[in-house]
Each structure stands twice: as structure tokens, then as C-alpha cells.
Amino acid sequence: MKTMKRIFVLALLVVGMGKAMAGNYIPTAENLESRKQFSDCRFGIFLHWGIYSMFAQGEWYLQSGPKQYEYAKAADAFYPHRFNALSWVRAIKDAGAKYICITSRHHDGFSMWGTKQSPYNIVDATPFGRDVLKELAEACQQEGIRLHFYYSHLDWGRDDYPMGRTGHEVGKDSTKADFQHYFKFMNAQLTELLTNYGPIGGIWFDGVWDHDNDATPFDWQLEEQYALIHKLQPACLVGNNHHKAVVSGEDFQMFERDLPGDNTAGWNKSEISALPLETCETMNGIWGYKITDQNYKSTQDIIRMLVNASGRDANLLMNLGPQPNGELPALGLQRLHEVGQWMKKYGDTIYGTRGGDLKPQEWGVTTRKGNQLYVHVLNQPGTTLSFPLKCKVKAAKLFIDGTSVPFKQKNGTLTLTLPEKVEEVDYVIALTTKE
Ligand code: GLC
Numbered sequence: 001m002k003t004m005k006r007i008f009v010l011a012l013l014v015v016g017m018g019k020a021m022a023g024n025y026i027p028t029a030e031n032l033e034s035r036k037q038f039s040d041c042r043f044g045i046f047l048h049w050g051i052y053s054m055f056a057q058g059e060w061y062l063q064s065g066p067k068q069y070e071y072a073k074a075a076d077a078f079y080p081h082r083f084n085a086l087s088w089v090r091a092i093k094d095a096g097a098k099y100i101c102i103t104s105r106h107h108d109g110f111s112m113w114g115t116k117q118s119p120y121n122i123v124d125a126t127p128f129g130r131d132v133l134k135e136l137a138e139a140c141q142q143e144g145i146r147l148h149f150y151y152s153h154l155d156w157g158r159d160d161y162p163m164g165r166t167g168h169e170v171g172k173d174s175t176k177a178d179f180q181h182y183f184k185f186m187n188a189q190l191t192e193l194l195t196n197y198g199p200i201g202g203i204w205f206d207g208v209w210d211h212d213n214d215a216t217p218f219d220w221q222l223e224e225q226y227a228l229i230h231k232l233q234p235a236c237l238v239g240n241n242h243h244k245a246v247v248s249g250e251d252f253q254m255f256e257r258d259l260p261g262d263n264t265a266g267w268n269k270s271e272i273s274a275l276p277l278e279t280c281e282t283m284n285g286i287w288g289y290k291i292t293d294q295n296y297k298s299t300q301d302i303i304r305m306l307v308n309a310s311g312r313d314a315n316l317l318m319n320l321g322p323q324p325n326g327e328l329p330a331l332g333l334q335r336l337h338e339v340g341q342w343m344k345k346y347g348d349t350i351y352g353t354r355g356g357d358l359k360p361q362e363w364g365v366t367t368r369k370g371n372q373l374y375v376h377v378l379n380q381p382g383t384t385l386s387f388p389l390k391c392k393v394k395a396a397k398l399f400i401d402g403t404s405v406p407f408k409q410k411n412g413t414l415t416l417t418l419p420e421k422v423e424e425v426d427y428v429i430a431l432t433t434k435e
Pocket of ligand 1: 059241287
């Protein structure tokens with residue numbers, strides 16, 4: 001029996017080692033520092049902007065009916081004359097967000113910068129003719145905002161992209177599929193993005209799932225592509241929205257429309273890694289601008305999402321779909337401003353924190369920074385709140401005004417006294433503890 005047990009343990013060890021050794025990626029010191037800075041941000045804004053915005057029906061519009069050659073004509077009318085990178089960045093900064101992730105090229109294949117790899121881009125194919133990513137990159141640098149680029153692995157427009165499970169109706173010539181050609185194209189584009197736009201905080205890949213149903217596994221050659229990114233900018237974090245466990249070469253893990261650990265969307269089944277985490281969500285119901293969707297989440301809901309993400313040690317990347325005229329939607333701007341008002345007061349309990357000592361509870365979450373453990377009460381449990389806590393509490397104060405909060409700590413359980421009725425979106429008690 002003992003021998004059996006030993007063999008079993010040995011087998012587990014071998015499998016475990018295999019896992020740890022899969023891939024050769026060793027992050028550099030700059031990369032590790034960048035991961036830390038990224039997690040410290042806690043709040044970012046996602047922007048889905050492209051010629052699809054003109055149809056005002058979300059970023060998947062090309063997939064829902066038009067032929068590519070008809071759709072592409074929109075480029076010739078794209079003139080977002082109200083675009084002002086600095087005012088976007090300032091509005092986002094005012095919201096308390098610390099980084100932006102913008103679509104450089106979405107599934108429709110249109111590039112939002114002056115790429116030399118294809119004329120189908122904002123500089124060469126639109127009357128607007130301006131490199132909006134360059135303008136945004138400059139504004140971000142000026143305002144101290146970190147910039148990430150979303151980049152689609154799948155492309156509904158290019159013939160060399162081997163068709164997956166989407167894009168069958170757009171009229172592509174599938175006999176011309178040539179992944180090596182397409183791979184070179186992508187890498188040349190990524191090289192531009194990581195050479196001409198200053199320091200880029202991260203590349204946010206999306207679309208690998210297009211080949212999830214292939215009979216033989218599709219080889220995206222991700223490790224080679226990731227290595228190129230790290231060679232060009234070691235501090236640039238690589239993340240991939242593949243809805244699977246992280247693979248070698250990735251620096252952060254993302255969860256689409258779910259907090260880490262939840263799976264309401266149905267595709268977030270992968271285990272939570274030790275890498276920095278990020279949850280992305282839409283502010284209304286869709287990523288790209290949709291004229292009929294005015295169903296924006298309330299400011300309270302957005303704040304609670306942010307708090308809930310922080311308590312799970314994750315960033316929140318909240319999306320807005322800019323309009324075809326270059327403005328951010330008015331309701332979105334209003335929410336940004338209101339979240340910012342809250343962040344001005346409560347930012348210390350969010351920025352630079354890590355998920356606290358407790359796993360998320362019915363009543364809320366905890367975040368920690370140094371010897372401060374922040375207790376975020378989101379659903380009032382009653383007039384007392386008790387939970388197990390190993391470390392010794394030296395003081396308990398209401399975060400917002402420093403009022404002492406009565407507490408008892410006995411046999412490893414902390415009990416805090418709460419008011420009759422908590423009015424705040426998030427009632428925060430700051431505990432000073434032994435770390
Ligand atoms: C999904 C959608 C895509 C969107 C992304 C953002 O992958 O297909 O349109 O950009 O989610 O999370």
C-alpha cells in the first residue's frame with residue numbers, strides 16, 4: 001500500500017514538474033515590475049472603436065450580414081471630426097482609471113493606425129487620415145496613463161487568415177488561406193505597434209477561440225509571437241482572451257464578463273493562475289457602439305464591480321464604445337465622472353491593494369495594502385459583522401472619516417459593530433493589523 005502511495009506521489013510530482021516546465025518563458029525583471037504596476041492600477045477603461053462604430057450595431061456587425069467589400073466602403077466615410085485624444089484621456093483619468101486598452105484591429109480586420117502592412121487602415125483608407133493610436137499614445141504619455149492594445153488574432157476580411165467558426169458569410173476566398181503568410185503579417189503589425197508608439201503596457205489578444213472546434217488542434221504559434229513581443233518590449237504584458245488556462249509567455253490572465261471564480265458567461269471555466277488578473281465588462285450591453293443600447297450600468301453597479309474585482313485580486317477593465325464622430329457616449333462620460341468622484345474619496349482602499357485576507361463573502365470583500373486591511377461591506381449582514389481573522393487587529397476605523405468602529409477579537413474571530421442601516425455604496429472599515 002505504502003509503495004502504491006509512493007508511486008502515486010511520484011507520478012503527481014512528474015506531472016507537476018512537466019506543467020511547471022512547459023514552455024521556456026522566463027519573465028524579465030522589467031516585466032515583473034510591469035506586472036506589479038499593472039495590478040496596482042486596479043481600474044482601466046476598454047475602448048472598442050473602429051469603422052464598425054459607423055453602423056452603430058456593435059463590433060460584430062460584419063459577421064451579421066454584410067459582405068466584406070460592401071462593409072469596407074464605410075472606411076471611405078469615416079471622419080470622426082470630434083476625436084480629441086487628450087479629452088478622452090482626461091475623462092478617463094477623471095474617472096480614476098489608470099490605464100486604457102484600445103482596439104488596434106478588431107475581427108473586421110480594419111487597423112486603427114497607419115500600418116504599412118495593409119492599406120486597410122485609418123490613415124490610408126479614410127478621409128480622416130489621422131493616426132488615432134499615435135495621438136492617443138501621446139496623450140496617455142502626457143497624462144501618465146498606461147496604454148494597452150487589443151489585437152484580434154482572427155480576421156474576417158483577409159483571405160490568408162484560415163477561416164474558423166465565424167466569418168463564413170463575408171465572402172472570403174477560403175482557397176487562399178495561408179497561415180504562415182498571415183502570421184508574418186500579424187508579427188509585422190505587432191512590431192509596428194511596439195516600435196512606433198512608445199512604451200506599451202500590454203497586448204490584449206482575442207479571437208483564438210475561432211479555431212476551438214477544429215478537428216485537429218490549430219497551431220497559432222503563440223509562444224513565438226509572445227517572444228517577439230517580449231523581445232521588442234520586455235515590460236509589455238501579454239494576455240490572451242482564449243478562455244483557457246494561461247500558457248507559457250503570458251503575463252496576465254483575463255476573464256471576460258465574469259469576476260475570477262464566477263462563470264455566468266459560460267466560458268470562464270479555467271483555473272485562476274498566480275498571474276495578475278483582469279476582468280473586462282461592458283458598461284452597457286455590448287463592446288462596440290450600439291445606438292439602441294442605452295442600458296448603461298449604474299454608477300453604483302460599476303463601483304461595486306470594481307470593489308468586487310479588487311477583493312478578488314483582479315483589475316476591472318470597463319468598456320465604452322466611442323461614437324463614429326469621435327466622442328465618448330454621453331452616458332458613459334457621466335458614469336466615468338461619478339465613479340471618479342467616488343475614487344477620489346475611496347481610491348486608497350483600491351489602488352495598490354491586493355485581494356485581502358478573506359475570500360469573497362456574501363456581505364462583501366476585503367483588500368489589503370501593507371498593514372491596512374480594508375473591509376468593504378457591500379451587503380449589510382445586520383448590525384454586527386463577524387469573520388475569522390488570524391492576524392491581530394490593533395485598530396478599526398471607518399475609512400471615510402476615521403471614526404472608531406467598536407470591535408472584539410476572540411478565538412480567531414473578529415466582530416465589528418455596524419450602524420443600523422449602511423447608506424454608502426460600499427461601507428469601508430479600515431483595520432490596522434499586524435501584517
Ligand atoms: C469577445 C468578442 C469581442 C470583444 C471581446 C472583448 O471576444 O468577440 O468582440 O472584443 O469579447 O472581451
